[in-house]
Amino acid sequence: AQSVTQPDIHITVSEGASLELRCNYSYGATPYLFWYVQSPGQGLQLLLKYFSGDTLVQGIKGFEAEFKRSQSSFNLRKPSVHWSDAAEYFCAVGGLTDSWGKLQFGAGTQVVVTP
Amino acid sequence: SQTIHQWPATLVQPVGSPLSLECTVEGTSNPNLYWYRQAAGRGLQLLFYSVGIGQISSEVPQNLSASRPQDRQFILxxxxxxxxxxxxxxxxxxxxxxxxxxxxxxxxxxx
Structure with a gap:
């Protein structure tokens, strides 16, 4: 079955430390890949996207993500987190021929940043 | 640039009362439009999507409905x-x- 998995429900990281959020997908072909961030009580904001080409994608707020076809992964990273990065992060896939126009979201990873 | 508006921001309604939530988009034409719901502590659930005026697809059976009376207006x-x-x-x-x-x-x- 097609799926998007974010294995970590909750991550706690110290301010200034590095952050990596995992995302794995299970689809026959390479989908379009996205990372979104949601602060409490707000809508989702697009951090970055991958359609094709360079497998290392730069996004807003200092985030980057790497697509690894062999691992069906699209992990999000930030070298040094700030307190304002505390939020929920969603991985999503789209561009699927049998559900064109729709996104499949992972369950989300809650990130807590400690001083 | 494109912007998307939703109102109201918050709503408290009694059981059995009607509901109308509105969404409008500015700065683009003929967009796909979507309604999602997030229950507490849960992920996103796609409720409806629309590829054009009057064209609504329902993802989940429920007592909600959606309409798209204008190109950039979507109502739940x-x-x-x-x-x-x-x-x-x-x-x-x-x-x-x-x-x-x-x-x-x-x-x-x-x-």
Whole structure:
């Protein structure tokens, strides 16, 4: 079955430390890949996207993500987190021929940043 | 640039009352439009999507309905709210199947 998995429900990281959020997908072909961030009580904001080409994608707020076809992964990273990065992060896939126009979201990873 | 608006921002309604949430998009034409719901501590559930005026696809059977009376207006409705309709409702738009852009959301509490 097609799926998007974010294995970590909750991550706690110290301010200034590095952050990596995992995302794995299970689809026959390479989908379009996205990372979104949601602060409490707000809508989702697009951090970055991958359609094709360079497998290392730069996004807003200092985030980057790497697509690894062999691992069906699209992990999000930030070298040094700030307190304002505390939020929920969603991985999503789209561009699927049998559900064109729709996104499949992972369950989300809650990130807590400690001083 | 494109912007997306949702209102109201918050709403408290009694069980059995009607519902109308509105979403409008500016700065783009003929977008795909989407309604999602987030229940507390849960992920996003796609409720409806629309590829054009009057064209609505429902993803989940429920007592909610959606309409698209104008190109950039998307409305979520219910005739009689249930307690289980409480949640955070998000509207989103996209240009024909690519990334989606989300509105600020409406927090609905059914009492």
């Amino acid at each position: 409705s219910s005739k009689k709210l249930l307690l289980s309709d409480s949640g955070f409702y998000l509207c989103a738009w996209s240009n024909r199947g690519y990334e989606q852009y989300f509105g600020p959301g409406t927090r609905l509490t059914v009492t």
